[in-house]
Amino acid sequence: MWGRIKYFGRETVISLRRNLLMTIAGVITVAVSLALFGGILLLSRWVDHGTERIKGGVRLEVFMNVEATDGQIADVRSSLNTDPDVKSFRFFDKQDALAEFKRIFRKDPDLVKNITADALPTSYRIVPETAEKTSNIQNRFEVLPGVDDVATPEEALRGLLDATNTARIIFIGLSLILLMSSLFLIVNTIRLATFARRREIEVMKLVGASNWFIRVPFMAEGLIQGLIGAGLAVAVVVALKVGFDRWFNSPNGFFREFYLTTADAVTVSIYVFVLGIVIGLIGAIIGLRRFLRV
Amino acid sequence: MLRFENVEKIYKGDVAALSDVNVDVQKGEFIFLVGPSGSGKSTFLKLLLHEEQPTSGRIIVAGRDITRLSHWKLPQLRRNVGTIFQDFKLLPSKTVYENVAFAMEVIGRPKHVVQSQVPQVLELVGLESKSDRFPNELSGGEQQRVSIARAFVNRPLILLADEPTGNLDPANTVGVMRILDSINKAGTTVCMATHDGRIVDAMRRRVVELDHGRVVRDEVRGLYGEGGEQ
Ligand SMILES: Nc1ncnc2c1ncn2[C@@H]1O[C@H](COP(=O)(O)OP(=O)(O)O)[C@@H](O)[C@H]1O
Ligand SMILES: [Mg+2]
Numbered sequence: 001m002w003g004r005i006k007y008f009g010r011e012t013v014i015s016l017r018r019n020l021l022m023t024i025a026g027v028i029t030v031a032v033s034l035a036l037f038g039g040i041l042l043l044s045r046w047v048d049h050g051t052e053r054i055k056g057g058v059r060l061e062v063f064m065n066v067e068a069t070d071g072q073i074a075d076v077r078s079s080l081n082t083d084p085d086v087k088s089f090r091f092f093d094k095q096d097a098l099a100e101f102k103r104i105f106r107k108d109p110d111l112v113k114n115i116t117a118d119a120l121p122t123s124y125r126i127v128p129e130t131a132e133k134t135s136n137i138q139n140r141f142e143v144l145p146g147v148d149d150v151a152t153p154e155e156a157l158r159g160l161l162d163a164t165n166t167a168r169i170i171f172i173g174l175s176l177i178l179l180m181s182s183l184f185l186i187v188n189t190i191r192l193a194t195f196a197r198r199r200e201i202e203v204m205k206l207v208g209a210s211n212w213f214i215r216v217p218f219m220a221e222g223l224i225q226g227l228i229g230a231g232l233a234v235a236v237v238v239a240l241k242v243g244f245d246r247w248f249n250s251p252n253g254f255f256r257e258f259y260l261t262t263a264d265a266v267t268v269s270i271y272v273f274v275l276g277i278v279i280g281l282i283g284a285i286i287g288l289r290r291f292l293r294v
Numbered sequence: 295m296l297r298f299e300n301v302e303k304i305y306k307g308d309v310a311a312l313s314d315v316n317v318d319v320q321k322g323e324f325i326f327l328v329g330p331s332g333s334g335k336s337t338f339l340k341l342l343l344h345e346e347q348p349t350s351g352r353i354i355v356a357g358r359d360i361t362r363l364s365h366w367k368l369p370q371l372r373r374n375v376g377t378i379f380q381d382f383k384l385l386p387s388k389t390v391y392e393n394v395a396f397a398m399e400v401i402g403r404p405k406h407v408v409q410s411q412v413p414q415v416l417e418l419v420g421l422e423s424k425s426d427r428f429p430n431e432l433s434g435g436e437q438q439r440v441s442i443a444r445a446f447v448n449r450p451l452i453l454l455a456d457e458p459t460g461n462l463d464p465a466n467t468v469g470v471m472r473i474l475d476s477i478n479k480a481g482t483t484v485c486m487a488t489h490d491g492r493i494v495d496a497m498r499r500r501v502v503e504l505d506h507g508r509v510v511r512d513e514v515r516g517l518y519g520e521g522g523e524q
Contacts, residue, residue: 199383203444208371209369
């Protein structure tokens with residue numbers, strides 16, 4: 001077994017070196033397209049966090065007074081239950097409000113330290129039947145006893161969401177095109193590699209080497225290109241995560257609700273890696289297709 | 295060991311390379327395929343390697359019908375059938391030793407087996423002293439002996455040879471034929487295509503003559519031309 005691994009390792013390295021320029025071109029395109037892809041995913045997550053309310057379908061939020069009585073809160077609930085324009089709603093108690101407050105102001109520990117759940121209002125988050133009913137609902141609930149305010153999503157946030165959605169579509173399209181070209185480059189590298197080694201392959205077939213034995217070094221070659229490209233792209237993703245943290249972390253700025261967690265960066269990195277592996281292997285398989293028949 | 299039953303091979307473009315061929319070769323036989331250029335000798339051998347498939351008829355190798363062989367079973371056939379060619383097909387970047395070892399490595403033989411078998415086979419073909427040479431440092435006859443060593447090192451049941459002496463001078467030809475003869479005496483079935491009449495006449499083995507793809511003669515102890523034993 002060890003002997004075989006050594007054999008495959010040697011053959012793969014020889015082949016990669018022989019096509020060094022093609023290999024580098026393949027790796028770079030994989031890296032660029034995956035970095036773009038990872039960047040989009042990261043940006044999406046960042047925007048998703050910032051626009052969770054809109055994304056979650058919550059169109060408006062009924063804030064109770066901090067001192068609202070349980071009876072007032074219950075009255076609002078029964079009105080919501082019977083309101084034909086309300087599709088669904090969810091109650092946020094003081095603990096929920098505190099948790100969210102902590103999340104939004106996590107960059108500002110002083111603020112978080114001085115707050116207690118009691119100081120925060122409870123609220124109902126409401127999904128209207130249709131977006132057009134939003135102002136109807138607002139008008140009806142604003143006036144109920146114990147209700148402090150009915151908040152509707154900020155227009156600015158909507159505008160941003162539209163803009164990022166457009167950007168997302170464009171960038172995803174762009175990264176798809178780049179991914180296709182990196183696939184094509186890997187296919188080409190593998191074709192060249194098989195051409196460079198056609199004598200060896202001929203002899204291998206002649207003496208009865210199994211098909212997978214002939215293919216493994218080439219598959220490894222494609223895989224390695226995909227992996228190196230993915231590695232570079234992950235480095236870009238990490239750099240972006242650090243950059244987002246540094247540039248947009250002002251607790252009072254417009255982007256205060258936008259953030260990226262380490263889990264986001266890890267998830268995106270995993271996607272990028274898997275995609276790199278898939279591209280490398282698929283490229284190799286397509287490049288080797290002519291060997292399906294001897 | 296190998297059998298052709300009513301085999302017909304028509305290449306693309308309506309070239310009938312073999313028609314109604316019936317040949318039955320027993321284990322341990324040595325047969326010459328003779329006939330003018332274009333008579334179908336190489337096609338006969340390619341069918342045995344499953345490099346080409348017959349248009350109709352059946353081909354049996356080592357008890358297996360290989361007429362419709364699925365492509366994942368092909369390696370097994372190739373391991374049973376060693377092949378040598380007029381142009382040797384050695385790998386120029388590998389030494390004599392490495393060329394022979396390659397044939398074992400790529401079918402996954404363990405290292406210690408390779409290390410014990412390769413020198414033995416090189417000795418059999420008389421090249422143990424040249425194992426570190428590269429093919430371009432050898433004479434044609436020596437290169438052909440390397441290719442025999444490579445074909446034989448995995449102990450195939452059958453050895454196919456397509457004009458193996460076509461590029462060799464008479465002295466080297468004799469050397470190569472001696473080796474093929476000893477491999478055959480050790481039990482391997484040998485099937486050799488040639489149009490070198492002197493070899494055939496000197497060996498007095500079974501002769502199958504093809505002409506325009508048809509078997510026109512099949513003699514037990516034949517000559518290149520007419521006049522052998524029926
Ligand atoms: N791949 C091929 N495609 C079409 N015709 C072929 C092919 N290979 C051989 N032939 C034809 O088949 C006939 C037999 O060829 P071949 O078996 O090579 O004969 P030999 O080896 O006896 O010279 C010839 O007419 C040759 O031109
Ligand atoms: Mg021929």
